Amino acid sequence: MALETGDYIADLVRGNPTGTDSKAQGDDHLRLVKKVLQQSFPNVTAPVIFANMLTTTSAVPAGNISTPQTAAELAASVTPTVLTWLPGDIRRYGAVGAVDCAAALNAALRQVAQVGGSAVRIPAGTWPLLTSPAVVAALTDATIFGDGADRSVLQLGATSLSALRFTGATARLRIGGISFRSLTPFVASVGISVTGTSAVIPARDITIEDCTFPDMVNSVLLTFVEGAALSRCRSRYTAPPAAAATCYQVDNCRSVVMSSSGINVNTFPNTGNGVSILDDCEDITLLAVSVRGMANAFQTQNVAGVVGPQRVRLNTCSSAGATARGYHLQNGRDCSLSNCAALDAGVSGIVIASGVGHLAVGCKVARSQQAGIDVAGGSDHGVIGSDATNNSQATSALHAGIRVNTPGVRVVGCRSGDYAETLTNKQSYGLAITSGVDRAVVEGCDFTGNATGEYQNLSTSVNNRIEQCLIGTAVYDPPLLNPNSGATTTVAVVGAKAGDRVECAWSGPGLRQSVELYGWVDSADVVSVRFFNGGSGVADLFSGTVKVRVRPA
Numbered sequence: 001m002a003l004e005t006g007d008y009i010a011d012l013v014r015g016n017p018t019g020t021d022s023k024a025q026g027d028d029h030l031r032l033v034k035k036v037l038q039q040s041f042p043n044v045t046a047p048v049i050f051a052n053m054l055t056t057t058s059a060v061p062a063g064n065i066s067t068p069q070t071a072a073e074l075a076a077s078v079t080p081t082v083l084t085w086l087p088g089d090i091r092r093y094g095a096v097g098a099v100d101c102a103a104a105l106n107a108a109l110r111q112v113a114q115v116g117g118s119a120v121r122i123p124a125g126t127w128p129l130l131t132s133p134a135v136v137a138a139l140t141d142a143t144i145f146g147d148g149a150d151r152s153v154l155q156l157g158a159t160s161l162s163a164l165r166f167t168g169a170t171a172r173l174r175i176g177g178i179s180f181r182s183l184t185p186f187v188a189s190v191g192i193s194v195t196g197t198s199a200v201i202p203a204r205d206i207t208i209e210d211c212t213f214p215d216m217v218n219s220v221l222l223t224f225v226e227g228a229a230l231s232r233c234r235s236r237y238t239a240p241p242a243a244a245a246t247c248y249q250v251d252n253c254r255s256v257v258m259s260s261s262g263i264n265v266n267t268f269p270n271t272g273n274g275v276s277i278l279d280d281c282e283d284i285t286l287l288a289v290s291v292r293g294m295a296n297a298f299q300t301q302n303v304a305g306v307v308g309p310q311r312v313r314l315n316t317c318s319s320a321g322a323t324a325r326g327y328h329l330q331n332g333r334d335c336s337l338s339n340c341a342a343l344d345a346g347v348s349g350i351v352i353a354s355g356v357g358h359l360a361v362g363c364k365v366a367r368s369q370q371a372g373i374d375v376a377g378g379s380d381h382g383v384i385g386s387d388a389t390n391n392s393q394a395t396s397a398l399h400a401g402i403r404v405n406t407p408g409v410r411v412v413g414c415r416s417g418d419y420a421e422t423l424t425n426k427q428s429y430g431l432a433i434t435s436g437v438d439r440a441v442v443e444g445c446d447f448t449g450n451a452t453g454e455y456q457n458l459s460t461s462v463n464n465r466i467e468q469c470l471i472g473t474a475v476y477d478p479p480l481l482n483p484n485s486g487a488t489t490t491v492a493v494v495g496a497k498a499g500d501r502v503e504c505a506w507s508g509p510g511l512r513q514s515v516e517l518y519g520w521v522d523s524a525d526v527v528s529v530r531f532f533n534g535g536s537g538v539a540d541l542f543s544g545t546v547k548v549r550v551r552p553a
Contacts, residue, residue: 003028009040088112089121100130105154109133112142119143122178124151132161138168146178149212149234153179156216162190170194170203179212180219191216196224199252199280208233217272219247228256236264237293245272247294252305254282258289265293265321274298274319277312279305281332290318297342299328300335300355308332308355314340325351326365329358337363345369349391352406354378360386367423369394371403371432372416380408388416388430396425397451400432407438417449426451433457433464443467444551470495470550476508477543478531481515486532491548496521499553504529508544515539519548 003025004016017029085092088108095104105127108120113136124147144164146152154163163180166173173194180191191213196202206228213219213235222228235247247263250256263274274291277284277300291297297319302308308331318341319326326342326349329335336359342349349365352358354377363386365372372388375381388401401416416430430447433440437459447454448471457466472493479487496502502519514535522528527548533539 003032006032006036007039009036012036086121088119089123090127091123095127097125097127099128101127102129102131102133105129105133109136109139112144113137113139119145122146122152122154124148126153126155128155128157129161129163130157130159133163133165135165135167136170137166138170139166139173140169140171142172143174143176144178145174145176148177149179149210152177153181155181155183156189158184162193164191165193165195166203167195168197168203169201170196170206172205173203174207174209176207176209176211179214180216181213182215182217184215189216190218190221192219193221194223194225194228195221196226198224202226202254212236213247214238216247217245218249221249221251222253222256223251225250225253226255228253230256230258231260233258233261234264235262245294246274246276247272247291248275249273249278250276250281250284251278252280253284256281256283257285257287259285259287261289263291263294263297274322276301277309278303279309280307281309282311284309284312286312286314286317288316289314290320291322292320294322295324295346296328297322297326299325300330300332301328302331305331310334312336314338316340318342319349320344322346325349326368327351327360328353329355331355333357335359336361339363341365342372343367348372348374349388350374351376352378352381356380358382359384362386364389365401366390367393368399371399372401372427374403374405375409376403376405379406381406382410382412383414384410385413386415388414388427389419390423390427392427393423393425397428399427400429400456401427401447401450402431403434404431404437404440405434407440409437409439410441411443411445412441413444415446417447418451419449428452429454429456431455433459433466435459437461438463440464440466443469445469446471446549467552470500470552471547472496472527472550473545473547475543476529476546478541481531481533481539481541483533483536483538486530488528488530489546490522491519491527491529491546492525493521493527493548493550494525496527496550497524497553501551501553502527503549503551505547505549506531506541506544507547509542511541515541521550 090104090108093104093107095101112118182189194203194206202224204226209231211233219235274294274297300309300312310332312335315338320343323346325347326345328351330353333356339362341364345368348371349368350373352375357380359382361384365388368391372391391401392399418426427450430450435458438461470493472491474491476489498521500521504517504519516532519527519529529546
């Protein structure tokens with residue numbers, strides 16, 4: 001294209017030169033820029049010093065501005081005029097701390113929607129919202145930010161209100177550093193709501209970080225959103241919230257990550273949910289999210305979807321004091337809990353109620369009122385390497401640590417019993433398999449220390465495979481072990497038989513690398529354990545406990 005022309009800065013076209021312009025025109029563009037600068041700032045031969053960047057001049061000093069001036073000289077020679085608030089600041093649109101600021105917030109959001117790629121600022125202070133701000137449709141490339149959740153507060157009034165609501169093809173929206181508060185926890189207040197048009201036309205790329213939601217019935221609602229990140233958010237209640245409370249709800253969304261966030265409910269009863277993953281959600285990840293209180297701390301459920309939630313992954317999350325369930329997996333398929341904890345649940349720590357192929361791996365469940373881990377419905381689930389200890393606290397010896405009530409369940413490498421804590425009520429069994437269960441696999445587990453027995457199997461299916469470990473312990477004080485010599489002791493293990501595999505462990509002090517432990521079943525119900533010193537020096541082991549685990553051959 002032809003070279004542009006101009007005499008002053010305002011004449012320059014921001015988009016030039018274009019990518020298709022000839023390289024040979026580069027020097028022409030540079031000369032044009034030099035000419036424009038010299039004509040816009042004539043006679044400038046020294047630095048120009050401004051006393052205050054937040055002032056404008058109503059008069060120019062006598063002479064030209066080429067003469068250097070100190071800040072004091074320049075301040076004395078001009079009449080300062082304070083600028084209005086910067087674009088995007090809600091005070092620019094009339095926000096005043098003691099009155100309803102909804103209209104000012106509306107105006108700021110409209111400006112962002114018209115311009116695109118700009119920001120709304122919620123400055124430090126408490127800004128009342130006595131009416132709900134307008135719904136903003138298809139907002140793109142916008143940031144709504146505060147000066148920190150401990151400083152910038154949007155406070156909703158005593159009626160049903162929503163603070164920020166976005167619909168349609170909203171994209172690349174970032175919200176952070178704001179506290180959303182409700183004057184009355186009982187009302188249906190919503191902090192942030194983002195709703196795409198449909199699964200085909202979702203909202204995209206939503207980021208919510210460093211926000212708090214005290215006494216909000218619903219903190220964040222995401223519906224038909226693809227690609228969202230929630231991090232370092234906090235919700236808490238100082239009074240009983242409404243029965244329908246769900247702090248964070250993700251409905252028909254894909255690729256959502258929530259991390260390092262928490263929900264805290266005081267000691268009063270509650271019937272709401274901490275985090276709900278609903279309908280046809282896919283690839284939802286919760287990482288290091290903690291919930292204290294609520295009815296169900298975490299739940300997945302298909303309310304109106306086709307399949308239900310799929311590939312929902314909770315990693316290193318924790319639930320404490322849920323009045324019903326710590327984790328409630330319903331419907332869907334291939335959801336997993338990894339290294340999660342559930343303590344003091346009012347019903348069960350983990351309930352897998354329905355769906356296909358759900359997993360609980362490396363989880364810790366303790367002090368539930370009923371079963372610790374209840375695999376109640378669906379099929380082909382797995383409980384791997386998890387602990388269910390000191391459960392059945394409502395009624396002693398009534399509930400098992402792990403309950404299996406559905407086909408195709410694998411329970412592998414788990415521990416379930418009453419350990420460490422001195423509690424009056426005890427689990428009935430480490431594992432209970434109900435009648436009618438088919439294709440269950442149990443192997444490599446430790447179910448010792450329960451009130452009634454290690455496990456209960458009421459199923460008569462020949463397709464079940466239970467390879468239960470047998471555990472035995474004995475106190476032993478080995479003699480001095482000379483080089484290339486050893487000593488043998490025995491441990492009673494009811495059910496052990498010749499040919500079974502034996503694993504040994506020693507809890508006493510003084511075990512050296514040169515001393516090897518190995519065991520075998522000598523005769524029915526008796527395991528021999530050999531301490532062998534293969535080193536060059538004498539081994540002196542102090543008194544301790546030998547523990548053996550016997551796996552059926």
